Amino acid sequence: MANVIVNRVQEFLKKHPPFSFLNQDDLASVASQIEIQYHEKGEILFEKGDAPEAHFFILKEGQIELKDGEETKDFCDEGDVFGVLALLGKRPYILTAAVLENSLVYCIPVNAFEEILQRNSKVALFFAAGFASGQVVIRQDLSAGQKARGIFKKDNNDHSLLIFSDQSEIRFSENVVCIAAESSIQQAAEKMAEKEVSSVVIINSEKYPVGIITDKDLRTKVVAKAISLDLPVKQIMSSPVVTKKRDSSFSDLYLSMIKNRLHHLILTEDGSAESPVCGILSDHDVLLSMGNSPAVLINALLNTTDLTEMRAIRDRAETMLRYYLENEVSMDFVASVMTEINDVIIQQATKIARSKLAPEFPEMQGIKFAFISLGSEGREEQLLRTDQDNALIYEDLPASVQVKAANYFHLMGSEIVEVLLACGFASCPGEIMASNPKWVQPLSKWKEYFSEWILSPTQESLMQASIFFDFRKITGSSSLTDELSAHIYEEIQSKKAFLSFMAQNALKNPPPLGFFKDFMVEKSGEHRDQFDIKARAMMPLADLARLLVLSHGITGINNTFKRFEKLGQLEPNYESLFNQAGKAYEILMRMRALEGLQNDNSGRFISPEHMGKLQRQLLKNTFSPLAELQDIMEVRFQLAYFRK
Structure with missing residues (x-):
């Protein structure tokens, strides 16, 4: 019972x-x-x-x-x-x-x-x-x-x-398209097309709202079911309607939409359904009125699989990001919000892919899988739409279905990547994406990959490790990623020398400053005289943070400044240094994102000559904890002896 x-x-x-x-x-x-x-x-x-x-x-x-x-x-x-x-x-x-x-x-x-x-x-x-x-x-x-x-x-x-907008900033349509309940579906569709609106309100003889039809209703209730367009609209309208008074507070209107899962909210003179229609508020209007709200952006993403809408919402998130950065909102909050938005896009992309493939592969729907993000998105640090780094894991299956499963999950990964491309995320130059069959594998193969990288740490293996060790499950089964994490931990424990190889590789990053304390800029090519903030400042810190948490046997913390925060707790003698390193990384993330937003690029390359004196000094200050950490790693992992 x-x-x-x-x-x-x-x-x-x-x-x-x-x-x-x-x-x-x-x-x-x-x-x-x-x-x-x-x-x-x-x-x-x-x-x-x-x-x-x-x-x-x-x-x-x-x-x-x-x-x-x-x-x-x-x-x-x-x-x-x-x-x-x-x-x-x-x-x-x-x-x-x-x-x-x-x-x-x-x-x-x-x-x-x-x-x-x-x-x-x-x-x-x-x-x-x-x-x-x-x-x-x-x-x-x-x-x-x-x-x-x-x-x-x-x-x-x-x-x-x-952040809720002030009531004076609420934007809604006052010219509501209305139609009588006896009108046909055909007439309603024609009127919506003529007025270029996404909804029509059904009214009675007193002009009171009795129902509503949206473009989604036309798709799901009419086209999908092939019903006659001559039927009256009352047969497909959503009824009864939810109404609010037009001068209600924005928060009241928005919460009514959230609570009732509405895309359109009808506004009447007195707020009841027994009153003439005087306006309509759509989720698009909400988005315009509350452009700086992560909750609205995420809610909008959760309620659409339209790629144009998803791209527009992610574009708006960039506007929100600029606002946060310019107003010095804390970086862990900014990173959390942008990560959640990116994650929801990936989750919706997965939903689109699975729905598209379901008719052809019905037997694959119950198989466990995990779509994972790598690199900056895996570390919850991808503020801008830089290169994709992702992969796909699925459960081990009998040989009889392995070929079909491999085909299915490769198609799924490719569909997800295509959605991300449509939303503005760049393609990975190295093809480390779920559209590449090499990175769509059963769990046992992934274990082989990591074992090989750990047990045979060649230069290529160490490069792969630096990308894949930051994997994070976005959607699918946690049991697969948990098992893979446990396997990695066991392998590292059995070959501690791997960490020394990682340390040696981490210290190969090019120095940020030259002998005369000038920025080390690119000597030739497209980015000549520009400073590579990713390769010379951010990645060295990210590599060291990863190395140190692995040396402590810590899993489940991917974010670089959160790793430094954890390290400060584990090593109190170096707490101040780790705190400085974490703050330095936050500053570098902010500088890169602002640079990217200003120049509509990845923000990776910065021109020192275009920076103010204060900015230049702030950037140089971030190099101090990096240099000190590199010295400590040299001793801790006995790299001088290791090179002999």
Whole structure:
């Protein structure tokens, strides 16, 4: 009986964000720990000023009113999350929760969710979008970058940060295209084409909205099912409609769209469906009104597989990135947000690929795989759309299906790469992509690759190791990447000398400064007189961070400045140096990204002569911890003896 209840709870939760963002294991874990409460009409769940409970709430059935004194602030309906201050900040409740109708409430223990909030950025960004104690927390200023870190850091209590535009900046269409319920589907489509709109509102004789049709409805309900265009629109319209008052706050409008998973929100004179239509707000309008919000960009990506839209959203993310960099928002927050956006694009690309291949390969749908990112995206550091570095792992299979599986996963990898190219990510010059059959292999072959690189560390092997050792699963089965990580750790433990080879290779990076402390610039070619910030400054630090965490047997931390942060904890004697190295890397990431945005390129090559004196000095300062770390590595890995 207990299992039946847990399964029902789980089925309910996965329909509603943020629980819909959880993987199966986390969802099952949360569902098993939930307390179910029944409250009768008139009861009070909590009072304003009360200390927070050890859980927050999601409403299963009934209705809860959130109020401040006698003033109603909001109503909670099925699937709404409230009382989140117990989770986000542990502050006293700022509203009173009163039961308006007999209600069934699920209580989610804070302890069961804190870890998920920490490691699942989709969940963190969802809460950032406004679910805090049943009301939206609106902030206008995101330039205080350290506050922004609260979304991803446990030690900051302010997790409700999100930039919402001012109400005066809301953009929506006032000229709504409307049509009578008796009109045909053909007439509706013609009107949408004539007015170049993506939706039409169905109205009754009093001009009140009774339904809505979108271009998606025409695709999925009409074309896909081949129904007659002569049928009345009322047979395919979405009804009843969700409406809001046109002068509602932006946050109220946006949250209505989020909660009801709407692409279009109808605005009426009094906010009800018994009132004339006076406007319509689309998710595109939201995107324009809230261009600097990561939550909006991610939500938009999660709701489209159209490549043109995906490219446009990623373009807008670049605008957001510029804003963050110019306003000195902390780099770990910036990197987390941009990584999440890139990850969602890859996840949507995988969905597109699998959907396209499903009819031809139905038997492949249940086979475990993992799409992994390498290099800067693997390290969660790809701010700009630089070269792709990715690969694909799939489970070991019987020989009878191996050939077909290899073909299927190669096609899948190629489709994903094509989507990324369409979204503006560059192709890898070295063909280290999932479109290359060499990098689409079963788990056993991947183990062979890594064993060979570790046991026979040639120059080519060390180059491959520097790229592939930073792999990170983006979508698919974690069990495959976990097993591969365990294999790598065991192999390194059995051949410690490999780390010395890695150290020797890391110290081969060209020096950033010459004898007279001038920047070492390119002597010829396209980038003559330019400084290679990647090869001479960033990669040396990334290589050393990777080497050191591997020497400590640490896996699961790929990001360079997070690796230095961890190293500071592991080696307190060098904590200051590691902190300096981490900060230096953040500065280099910021400088490269700004350079790339300014010149519409990768930002890799910088002209020192075009830099101000302060910028030049700041860049030179980042080389100090690099030189000191290289000296320490020389001694620690006995490289002088190693070269004999």
